[in-house]
Amino acid sequence: MILKIALKELKELFREGRFRIAAVIVFALLITSFLVSKRYYDYVNEQHEAARKNARNEWTGQGEKNPHSAAHYGTYAFKPKYPLALIDNGVDKYSGVSIFLEAHKRSDAQYMAAQDQTALSRFGDLTPDFVLVFLIPLLIILLGFNAMSRERESGTLRLLLSQGVKPITLVAGKWLGLFLPIVLLVLPVFVLAAFLLAGVSNFGQFSMAAFTILFVVYLLYYAVFTNLTLLVSALVKKSSLAFVALLSVWIISCLAMPKVTSAIAEELYPYPTQSEFETQIAADKKNGLDGHDPWNAASKKLEAETLAKYGVDNVSQLPFNWDGYLMQQGEEHDAEIYFKHYNLLKETYENQTRVYRTTAALSPFLPTRFLSMAICRTDYAAHWNFADAAERYRIMLVGKMNGDMVDNSKTGDWDYLANEKLWESVPDFEYQPPAYAAVFAANQSNFATLLVWLLVSFAALYVAVSKIKVI
Amino acid sequence: MFTSSRYEWISLLRDKWVVALVIIFFSITFFAVRNGHEKVQERTQSIEEVKTATAQAEKKYTNDIDSLSRGLKSAPEPWLDPRSLSVYGQRAGRVVAMDAEPLALIATGQSDLYTHTVKPKLYGEANALGFSELSNPVQLMFGTFDLAFVCIYLLPLLVLAFSYNLLSADKESGVLRLTVSQPVSMYQWLFNKLLVRFVVLALIIILSILISLLMFGVPVEVGVMKLLVLVLIYTLFWFAVAFLINLFGASSGNNAIALVSVWVVLVLLIPAFISQSANTLYPVPSRINMIHQYRVAEAESNKKASELLDGYLRDHPELASQDSTQKNQYSFWLKYFASVEVIQAAVKPVVSEYDAALEEQQHWVNQWRVLSPAVLMQNSLNELAGTSTGHYQNFRKQVLVFSEAWRSYFTPRMFKNERMQPEDIANLPQPGYSATQVTTHYTTDLIGLFVFVAVALGGSVLAYRRFVHTGLVIA
Numbered sequence: 001m002i003l004k005i006a007l008k009e010l011k012e013l014f015r016e017g018r019f020r021i022a023a024v025i026v027f028a029l030l031i032t033s034f035l036v037s038k039r040y041y042d043y044v045n046e047q048h049e050a051a052r053k054n055a056r057n058e059w060t061g062q063g064e065k066n067p068h069s070a071a072h073y074g075t076y077a078f079k080p081k082y083p084l085a086l087i088d089n090g091v092d093k094y095s096g097v098s099i100f101l102e103a104h105k106r107s108d109a110q111y112m113a114a115q116d117q118t119a120l121s122r123f124g125d126l127t128p129d130f131v132l133v134f135l136i137p138l139l140i141i142l143l144g145f146n147a148m149s150r151e152r153e154s155g156t157l158r159l160l161l162s163q164g165v166k167p168i169t170l171v172a173g174k175w176l177g178l179f180l181p182i183v184l185l186v187l188p189v190f191v192l193a194a195f196l197l198a199g200v201s202n203f204g205q206f207s208m209a210a211f212t213i214l215f216v217v218y219l220l221y222y223a224v225f226t227n228l229t230l231l232v233s234a235l236v237k238k239s240s241l242a243f244v245a246l247l248s249v250w251i252i253s254c255l256a257m258p259k260v261t262s263a264i265a266e267e268l269y270p271y272p273t274q275s276e277f278e279t280q281i282a283a284d285k286k287n288g289l290d291g292h293d294p295w296n297a298a299s300k301k302l303e304a305e306t307l308a309k310y311g312v313d314n315v316s317q318l319p320f321n322w323d324g325y326l327m328q329q330g331e332e333h334d335a336e337i338y339f340k341h342y343n344l345l346k347e348t349y350e351n352q353t354r355v356y357r358t359t360a361a362l363s364p365f366l367p368t369r370f371l372s373m374a375i376c377r378t379d380y381a382a383h384w385n386f387a388d389a390a391e392r393y394r395i396m397l398v399g400k401m402n403g404d405m406v407d408n409s410k411t412g413d414w415d416y417l418a419n420e421k422l423w424e425s426v427p428d429f430e431y432q433p434p435a436y437a438a439v440f441a442a443n444q445s446n447f448a449t450l451l452v453w454l455l456v457s458f459a460a461l462y463v464a465v466s467k468i469k470v471i
Numbered sequence: 472m473f474t475s476s477r478y479e480w481i482s483l484l485r486d487k488w489v490v491a492l493v494i495i496f497f498s499i500t501f502f503a504v505r506n507g508h509e510k511v512q513e514r515t516q517s518i519e520e521v522k523t524a525t526a527q528a529e530k531k532y533t534n535d536i537d538s539l540s541r542g543l544k545s546a547p548e549p550w551l552d553p554r555s556l557s558v559y560g561q562r563a564g565r566v567v568a569m570d571a572e573p574l575a576l577i578a579t580g581q582s583d584l585y586t587h588t589v590k591p592k593l594y595g596e597a598n599a600l601g602f603s604e605l606s607n608p609v610q611l612m613f614g615t616f617d618l619a620f621v622c623i624y625l626l627p628l629l630v631l632a633f634s635y636n637l638l639s640a641d642k643e644s645g646v647l648r649l650t651v652s653q654p655v656s657m658y659q660w661l662f663n664k665l666l667v668r669f670v671v672l673a674l675i676i677i678l679s680i681l682i683s684l685l686m687f688g689v690p691v692e693v694g695v696m697k698l699l700v701l702v703l704i705y706t707l708f709w710f711a712v713a714f715l716i717n718l719f720g721a722s723s724g725n726n727a728i729a730l731v732s733v734w735v736v737l738v739l740l741i742p743a744f745i746s747q748s749a750n751t752l753y754p755v756p757s758r759i760n761m762i763h764q765y766r767v768a769e770a771e772s773n774k775k776a777s778e779l780l781d782g783y784l785r786d787h788p789e790l791a792s793q794d795s796t797q798k799n800q801y802s803f804w805l806k807y808f809a810s811v812e813v814i815q816a817a818v819k820p821v822v823s824e825y826d827a828a829l830e831e832q833q834h835w836v837n838q839w840r841v842l843s844p845a846v847l848m849q850n851s852l853n854e855l856a857g858t859s860t861g862h863y864q865n866f867r868k869q870v871l872v873f874s875e876a877w878r879s880y881f882t883p884r885m886f887k888n889e890r891m892q893p894e895d896i897a898n899l900p901q902p903g904y905s906a907t908q909v910t911t912h913y914t915t916d917l918i919g920l921f922v923f924v925a926v927a928l929g930g931s932v933l934a935y936r937r938f939v940h941t942g943l944v945i946a
């Protein structure tokens with residue numbers, strides 16, 4: 001019986017111009033956005049590969065230099081783009097792509113794409129995620145808002161129920177009749193994407209499992225909207241009112257809630273401004289050890305301690321290059337200050353994330369958005385992971401440069417030069433993104449919220465339908 | 472005619488929708504303005520902090536120079552001596568601040584992407600100046616719940632919910648048959664319905680916006696009037712669209728679908744299409760390639776730093792020290808300036824490509840923004856708020872001009888091996904920023920919106936002739 005109803009619904013839907021037009025438009029948008037993203041992705045990847053090679057060549061080919069000058073010259077870490085970014089570009093537009101790695105200073109990622117675009121790009125981009133998270137729920141509402149109220153208005157509900165059809169059977173049929181077309185619409189795009197993505201193997205292997213989970217997440221999201229649509233359609237007697245109610249649901253969960261939540265998160269856990277952040281770091285640095293200033297109080301203390309330890313009375317009698325040693329100590333001290341302040345920043349970001357997760361209870365859009373970005377490795381957590389890896393590499397690189405100076409040159413010998421042997425001994429920056437297990441573990445609450453949305457909306461639909469009376 | 476609109480008034484005011492609308496619109500407007508206000512306050516506070524810190528540093532350096540030159544204090548190490556031009560120029564830099572415009576709270580615009588205080592120093596290339604603001608990219612992606620969002624996105628949907636059944640409800644309840652049997656023009660009657668609803672909503676909008684702005688201390692000036700005119704014309708456009716769709720005579724449900732589709736196309740899709748095509752047609756060259764070019768030029772210039780200085784002096788003979796026998800205390804930095812000049816010249820073509828590409832994108836967007844009233848609105852609201860792309864580009868230009876002025880004050884004197892004197896401080900270049908240089912497009916945007924209104928109303932006349940006259944609607 002359920003299948004019969006579903007089949008009837010499907011037939012009716014396919015005959016109707018409304019669905020055909022909407023389906024064609026959404027499908028065309030999905031394909032276009034996918035191809036546009038693919039083009040952009042290929043372009044970015046090409047640039048990235050070239051940039052990596054250039055950065056490495058510049059580093060190894062910098063010629064004879066004092067190791068500390070080399071540390072100042074530094075190198076760059078470039079954020080890779082993974083294949084699934086094609087589906088969901090996440091926050092990539094708003095986070096920089098490259099980090100300069102130099103002595104004494106932790107830099108933020110530079111060059112966010114949004115700054116190289118006009119204000120119009122703030123409306124959103126024509127990417128698959130735009131269609132998947134914004135438009136398809138709206139399509140579900142457009143197709144199903146009168147699924148139940150139509151039967152009531154035309155009197156067929158009375159007829160159906162008098163024939164002995166249980167309301168729940170009727171709704172189950174309607175549910176399939178609404179959900180299946182959406183699956184049919186999205187599935188080809190995902191299959192096409194899977195084929196194209198499997199072919200992309202420049203870097204960052206494509207994980208079929210992650211891709212499937214992404215697909216399932218979207219299906220769960222659509223199931224929630226299907227439930228909500230039928231629920232409202234069953235509760236509200238007039239089709240047009242049902243539509244207005246559902247439209248409000250869509251506006252609140254997809255447009256308003258993300259912004260409202262951002263306002264709450266920023267209010268509760270404000271981010272420092274760039275200048276505040278820099279001032280705090282500078283204040284901490286000023287009170288500490290200055291590797292370039294041997295007259296600094298903290299440096300003097302370290303000098304006295306080191307001299308006492310080695311039982312000599314002058315730094316030139318030390319068995320190693322004191323200048324290099326002092327600079328490395330200063331470097332480690334600075335790195336700790338950066339670590340402290342970036343951790344404070346990270347704490348703020350994690351607190352903000354908690355706010356987003358809590359309010360996800362009010363909007364199925366939020367858990368879906370965050371899960372989608374996390375699986376596509378384009379969320380903020382992925383950016384932090386990359387930035388932290390780059391910082392670890394920077395500390396290693398500078399440490400190696402100072403270490404070479406400490407071991408192989410004498411105190412005061414600033415003319416000491418190292419060559420490509422030292423440069424090449426520094427391994428290339430190879431970034432490994434966190435394993436999917438870790439990504440999923442970090443997103444447990446988003447999975448849970450989405451599932452709760454699904455179960456609660458199913459339950460509400462069940463209760464509402466079993467109370468249907470024909471009056 | 473007057474009787475019909477009077478009854479329209481009465482029935483509308485008795486409707487609980489109006490009460491709901493007042494409550495909804497006022498609360499979201501208030502919340503939006505409050506959010507904008509919070510952002511502006513944070514911005515102002517941050518600017519104040521930086522200005523205070525800079526002023527304190529400046530005062531300390533002034534005092535130090537004064538006491539050092541009068542011999543009241545013993546001279547510090549050369550690299551800490553504020554009388555040294557290189558120390559002063561680097562450490563006592565002035566801050567260029569982009570103060571918030573009075574209406575900054577109405578639209579966040581691009582203000583969450585960029586910093587509002589930049590402190591140019593003596594060293595450090597102009598490209599190395601940071602203009603980015605520190606923010607959670609998730610917030611940048613979701614955007615701010617500001618008045619611009621309420622007006623551009625939510626207001627049309629409210630209009631839509633308020634008027635999707637302007638005609639169809641009467642048709643569905645049978646009132647329409649009654650009405651057309653009266654000696655009134657159908658078009659006039661419908662138009663009255665539209666007008667009455669528009670006036671009610673317009674009053675709600677004006678009062679909500681004015682009260683919210685006044686509560687957050689925004690003076691009611693020309694800018695606020697411009698804002699209200701813009702919002703009202705935009706609202707009128709959406710009423711006209713609702714009117715047009717109603718005239719096609721479909722059911723309430725289908726009207727609602729049609730209206731939402733128009734909204735999706737005009738507010739979501741067309742802006743995304745224009746922006747996407749701008750990025751595709753005028754892509755900004757790869758930033759990571761720019762880094763490479765820059766580093767190549769840097770490495771080149773470092774290799775021949777001393778030759779560079781000679782070349783630099785040949786180009787700028789006026790800078791060569793009069794007393795060539797005396798070793799210049801700034802010789803290290805002078806070499807550095809010479810190499811910076813070479814690097815800048817080498818990367819200039821690459822850097823100018825970025826500005827050119829962005830300008831072309833902006834030009835493209837300006838051209839095609841007439842395709843969507845939402846884009847016209849966004850553009851004008853950002854411009855009124857002083858948070859448009861143009862404003863930030865202009866700020867950047869003014870910072871670079873000051874940076875150049877600051878450096879030009881010190882470099883020639885460094886070549887002459889001079890030192891900072893107490894009386895020099897009054898002659899230092901002063902930073903300033905003014906938003907008056909930014910070209911705005913308010914009038915064209917307004918005309919564009921009027922054209923949209925005219926098109927929708929013109930369409931409604933045609934639709935009326937076609938559908939209502941032939942009786943299709945009533946049947």
